[in-house]
Amino acid sequence: MTLLLKADRVTKKFGGLTAVNRVDFEIEKGMIAGLIGPNGAGKTTFFNNITGLYTPTEGQIYFDGQVITGLKPHLIQKRGISRTFQNIRLFGQLSALENVLVGEHVRLHGSILEAFFRPPRVMAEEKMARERALDVLDFVGLGRKIADQAARNLPYGSQRRLEIARALASDPKLLLLDEPTAGMNPQEKRELTDLVRHVRDNMGVTVLLIEHDMKVVMGISDRVTVLDHGEKIAEGLPQVVQKNPQVIEAYLGTGAAAEGA
Amino acid sequence: MMKKILARGELIAVVLTAFLALILGGWQIMLIAALAGMLIGLSAEHKANYLPRAAGVAAFVGLILIAITHFHNTSLSTLPGMEHIPDQAKTVGTYLIALGVIIGLAVLTAWIHNLADERKRQVYFIGLMVALAVFFPFFEQCPGLSWTNFKFVDMAAGCSEQSNLLWIGPVIVMFIYALQAIGLNIVAGFAGLLDLGYVAFFAIGAYTMGLLRSQQLGSQMGDPDFFRWSFWIVIWIAAATAAFFGLVFGAPTLRLRGDYLAIVTLGFGEIVPIVVKNLYAVRIFEPISLFIGQLFGQKSSDLMQFCLLGCGAKPLDITAGTKGISPIYPPDFFGYTFTVGEYVPWYFLALTLLVVSAFFIYRLRASRIGRAWVSMREDELAANAMGVDLIRTKLTAFVLGAMFSGFAGAFYASYTTLITPDSFDFSISVIILAQVILGGSGNIAGVMLGSSIIMLIDRVLLDKLKMVINGVLQGLVFKGIDNQALAVFWTSLTDATAYKILLFGLILVVMMKVRPQGILPEQTAARRRAA
Numbered sequence: 001m002t003l004l005l006k007a008d009r010v011t012k013k014f015g016g017l018t019a020v021n022r023v024d025f026e027i028e029k030g031m032i033a034g035l036i037g038p039n040g041a042g043k044t045t046f047f048n049n050i051t052g053l054y055t056p057t058e059g060q061i062y063f064d065g066q067v068i069t070g071l072k073p074h075l076i077q078k079r080g081i082s083r084t085f086q087n088i089r090l091f092g093q094l095s096a097l098e099n100v101l102v103g104e105h106v107r108l109h110g111s112i113l114e115a116f117f118r119p120p121r122v123m124a125e126e127k128m129a130r131e132r133a134l135d136v137l138d139f140v141g142l143g144r145k146i147a148d149q150a151a152r153n154l155p156y157g158s159q160r161r162l163e164i165a166r167a168l169a170s171d172p173k174l175l176l177l178d179e180p181t182a183g184m185n186p187q188e189k190r191e192l193t194d195l196v197r198h199v200r201d202n203m204g205v206t207v208l209l210i211e212h213d214m215k216v217v218m219g220i221s222d223r224v225t226v227l228d229h230g231e232k233i234a235e236g237l238p239q240v241v242q243k244n245p246q247v248i249e250a251y252l253g254t255g256a257a258a259e260g261a
Numbered sequence: 262m263m264k265k266i267l268a269r270g271e272l273i274a275v276v277l278t279a280f281l282a283l284i285l286g287g288w289q290i291m292l293i294a295a296l297a298g299m300l301i302g303l304s305a306e307h308k309a310n311y312l313p314r315a316a317g318v319a320a321f322v323g324l325i326l327i328a329i330t331h332f333h334n335t336s337l338s339t340l341p342g343m344e345h346i347p348d349q350a351k352t353v354g355t356y357l358i359a360l361g362v363i364i365g366l367a368v369l370t371a372w373i374h375n376l377a378d379e380r381k382r383q384v385y386f387i388g389l390m391v392a393l394a395v396f397f398p399f400f401e402q403c404p405g406l407s408w409t410n411f412k413f414v415d416m417a418a419g420c421s422e423q424s425n426l427l428w429i430g431p432v433i434v435m436f437i438y439a440l441q442a443i444g445l446n447i448v449a450g451f452a453g454l455l456d457l458g459y460v461a462f463f464a465i466g467a468y469t470m471g472l473l474r475s476q477q478l479g480s481q482m483g484d485p486d487f488f489r490w491s492f493w494i495v496i497w498i499a500a501a502t503a504a505f506f507g508l509v510f511g512a513p514t515l516r517l518r519g520d521y522l523a524i525v526t527l528g529f530g531e532i533v534p535i536v537v538k539n540l541y542a543v544r545i546f547e548p549i550s551l552f553i554g555q556l557f558g559q560k561s562s563d564l565m566q567f568c569l570l571g572c573g574a575k576p577l578d579i580t581a582g583t584k585g586i587s588p589i590y591p592p593d594f595f596g597y598t599f600t601v602g603e604y605v606p607w608y609f610l611a612l613t614l615l616v617v618s619a620f621f622i623y624r625l626r627a628s629r630i631g632r633a634w635v636s637m638r639e640d641e642l643a644a645n646a647m648g649v650d651l652i653r654t655k656l657t658a659f660v661l662g663a664m665f666s667g668f669a670g671a672f673y674a675s676y677t678t679l680i681t682p683d684s685f686d687f688s689i690s691v692i693i694l695a696q697v698i699l700g701g702s703g704n705i706a707g708v709m710l711g712s713s714i715i716m717l718i719d720r721v722l723l724d725k726l727k728m729v730i731n732g733v734l735q736g737l738v739f740k741g742i743d744n745q746a747l748a749v750f751w752t753s754l755t756d757a758t759a760y761k762i763l764l765f766g767l768i769l770v771v772m773m774k775v776r777p778q779g780i781l782p783e784q785t786a787a788r789r790r791a792a
Binding site for chain 2: 051053072073074077078082083085089090091092093094098099101102103104105106108110112114115116118122126129166167170
């Protein structure tokens with residue numbers, strides 16, 4: 001297996017607070033990796049470091065063999081890392097289709113003058129982009145019927161899916177999902193888990209997801225990394241990590257860890 | 262519950278018609294009829310018999326219109342200061358044509374409005390608007406229109422009655438503002454960047470036109486006609502200059518967000534007219550000799566400095582300061598020279614500029630660039646994470662917005678033939694922003710509507726309202742009173758034009774409360790009706 005993403009002792013400090021502390025992290029191509037940890041463990045901060053919203057205070061991040069540390073978010077997206085957000089951040093006023101089309105932004109090339117004169121090349125490109133966007137909507141299970149609805153009018157579950165569709169539209173190599181099942185009922189969670197697996201299997205996209213729900217993470221991940229207080233405390237197969245006393249302690253407190261042991 | 266007899270839109274049409282007819286009267290009956298007809302058509306709901314119903318309502322409103330107009334033409338217009346109605350306006354033929362216009366337009370608009378096909382509806386509606394716009398100047402130019410004398414263009418003969426040219430001048434100015442409003446809509450409406458100094462680019466466009474098509478610079482170079490380049494080239498240079506300054510202003514400032522950006526742009530809007538005001542005596546020396554000389558302790562008066570600019574006996578007068586640049590040559594078009602006061606060619610030039618620009622902006626919005634703009638407005642961070650280059654995307658919006666303002670400025674300079682720094686006041690930025698917000702930020706058609714409403718209130722309605730109120734006061738109320746001071750007091754108190762800014766403020770406040778998204782809000786890609 002080839003290495004896709006490698007974080008080398010990534011540290012992020014906000015003033016005196018160390019949100020992420022010397023985290024080493026690796027993902028291989030084609031895997032679904034889980035990142036878990038209690039609230040405030042630094043999971044989302046770690047995500048933001050990878051996607052360029054933050055620049056790591058120390059450490060390097062390699063993607064596909066190249067350093068991406070400190071690049072602007074849109075450049076990182078261009079290299080093939082796409083993400084969703086913990087609190088859904090769709091373009092509410094735009095239609096579902098247009099949301100996905102924005103996701104395709106980096107793949108399209110029409111200039112200002114071409115936008116006006118619409119030469120055949122740009123028209124063809126635009127048509128293909130539309131087709132592709134509709135396909136992606138189908139792929140995530142939203143269907144084409146909602147294409148023209150404003151994103152903010154969609155139900156919550158569909159918004160989650162639309163965000164994934166938007167992230168997939170750029171044809172990324174790595175998809176980062178920030179708590180994709182937050183606020184869903186068990187049935188919806190199962191469906192979304194299936195979707196994530198579907199994405200990996202059929203689009204060949206490597207997935208890294210942050211998740212709170214242990215059941216979801218354990219069921220889907222090939223490997224799980226646990227963060228606590230900004231530090232990596234455990235890593236490995238889900239079944240193994242689950243039994244790690246440090247992890248249990250982080251999640252449930254010292255007493256529970258003692259009981260379990 | 263009581264069944265409503267008139268729909269809300271129809272009720273508005275009645276009130277608006279009555280109000281406009283009372284104030285304007287005379288020849289404006291045709292325009293009011295057209296306006297009311299369209300309003301009635303737009304409020305026609307899709308159900309059985311909607312066309313006959315629209316016709317019926319239109320006929321009803323038409324009769325009100327005729328009655329009030331007749332009252333205006335025969336009674337009101339005899340009051341002092343209001344004797345401006347030509348005889349033809351009072352003929353039965355005119356009234357019948359107006360009735361035809363209102364019914365015809367109501368039915369046509371109702372039909373278009375209720376077409377099932379979204380795309381067809383849009384195209385037909387735009388077609389109707391363009392047709393009306395093309396038709397409009399002939400209507401107004403010719404007071405010779407009557408039942409027996411049905412002709413549209415006769416500019417040589419009976420069509421020179423200046424008193425009837427109430428609308429065309431203001432409408433040309435309206436087009437200039439609408440052009441700016443759709444330009445600002447790119448910046449503020451699409452990209453969500455609050456630009457309070459938009460007038461800066463209007464000024465830059467206007468002054469580029471002024472400098473390259475007047476004797477201002479040429480006369481100081483010994484050849485007065487040196488700068489008399491073709492209008493059709495200079496208007497592009499003006500737009501490019503404005504766009505260039507958009508880049509210069511935008512590049513360092515667009516990293517700022519929200520309020521901070523607003524304040525910086527506000528500064529640019531103020532700086533440009535001030536710079537223009539002060540560029541009337543320019544003499545520039547190269548600074549290197551002075552610098553080296555001072556290093557060696559020499560007095561600056563002893564130094565030989567090379568003069569770079571404005572080296573003659575008098576320094577270079579670039580902008581003529583507060584006096585302004587005048588006259589600016591009007592455009593030529595295949596041997597025809599545009600003339601001040603001959604409105605129709607100007608009208609069509611402005612209309613073309615506006616329609617082409619609107620079309621351009623519409624296509625931009627539909628492209629990947631337009632999507633990037635709106636995504637940035639909706640959620641900057643998410644847009645960035647989806648691969649939208651924020652700085653670049655903001656800059657394109659800013660530069661393109663500046664470009665359209667530059668076009669507008671260039672046209673404005675040619676049209677008025679005189680530009681002074683005072684014509685590029687902060688209030689223009691505010692009025693254009695108000696037009697964008699009133700009409701519906703992000704929607705090109707809405708923004709143009711907002712622009713027309715505000716400009717027509719500004720340039721036509723308030724003036725006429727003042728005239729009518731004044732006429733009524735002078736002719737009826739003060740007839741018996743001999744107190745001059747009281748009359749003057751009342752006249753100035755009821756001067757509608759003095760309440761302009763108050764009125765605009767009120768409109769904005771009410772809009773924010775009642776319909777913050779604007780009269781015609783931005784629509785998502787397709788708001789298909791359940792057909």
